[in-house]
Amino acid sequence: MNFDLSGKIAVVSASSGGIGFAIASGLARAGADTVINGRTAEAVECAVAKLRKEAPGASLKGVAGDLGSAAGVAAFTEAVPRADILVNNLGVFGPGTLFSATDDDWERYFQINVMSGVRLTRAYLQGMMERRWGRVVFMSSESGLNIPPDMLPYAFSKTAQLGIARGIAKQAAGTGVTVNAVLPGPTLSDGARAMMADKAASEGKTVEQALNEFVMATRGSSIIQRAAKVEEVANMVLYACSVEASATTGAALRVDGGIVESIG
Structure with missing residues (x-):
């Protein structure tokens, strides 16, 4: 299936490398005006240059900024005031148990993994709803369902994203805006x-x-x-962001390779 996102503005947080870059690449190849984000100007410039070589003619914009803080999101959304597609990809991961993780560790995962997406969605969702079209994707994880006790603060943040995505999808009911979570393994x-x-x-x-x-x-x-390969994860996200995914919303879309022991 060939997706056409011509005329749509797509924002992918933390897209200067890894899964985020693969997602941005897919959206750009589908014709979206794609905004690349990373923490440093150098990383963003390198990512934009790389994608221009891979996808000549792609419409790209690079905006550096740390979206793990309220101030960083405010500066970013001032530079990019509109988005038709938002992929909340920013996240950190690492070990931590109930006994080893400090309050600061929990707060760091919450601010970066959860609140970055909340703040960006808050900034862009109203415009999507008014225009009667939009796509929001939260990049969660199979760890949000299959909770690893040795990565508890991380897993908590990924479970939180599932609840947030479902609730926002209900808030956008009937507007033509879909909101989903994607769960890579x-x-x-x-x-x-x-x-x-x-x-x-x-x-x-x-x-x-x-x-x-x-x-x-x-x-x-x-x-x-x-x-999984980053492109395999990006393929699911690209579908969720497509025009064709108009009836897919409020869902937890797994790209976990079958890790989660569930048929639901």
Whole structure:
């Protein structure tokens, strides 16, 4: 299926690399005027230049800024006052149990993973509803359902995104705006590659091999029995952002490779 998003303005937070970049690439190739975001101007400029080479003729804009704070979101939305498509991709992950995680750790996950999407959606949703068309996607995780106790603050933030997306979808009922959450499993993202780099090097393996072994060791229910590629996750997001996805809203769309033991 070829998606046509010509004339739509798409914002993807944290899109200078990894899953975010793959999503931005898909939206740009589908014709959307795509805004690339990253924390530094250098990262954004590199991402825009890379995507221009991969997709000549794509309509791209780069806006640097840390969207993990209210001030950062305010500055960003002043520079980009309208969005027809919003992908709340910004997020951090890492270990932390009930006993090891501090109050500051919990607050950091909440502000970056949860409130960044809340603030951006608040800024853009009203305009989408008035124009009677829009797409909002929250990038959650299978960890939001399959809670790992050794990553509890992270998992909490991903579960929160599911509830928020469902509630906002109901608020936008009947307006032509859809709101969904996408739940990737372990993915060959930049962050995952960095996390596995030392382990892979010490064992004489590629990062992909090491991550696939990690998936089977910690997520043995995986049906694909490997980590997903960033493009595989981006494909689901691209569908959720498409005109064709007009009846898909309030949903938790899993791209977890079958990890979550549920047929629902």
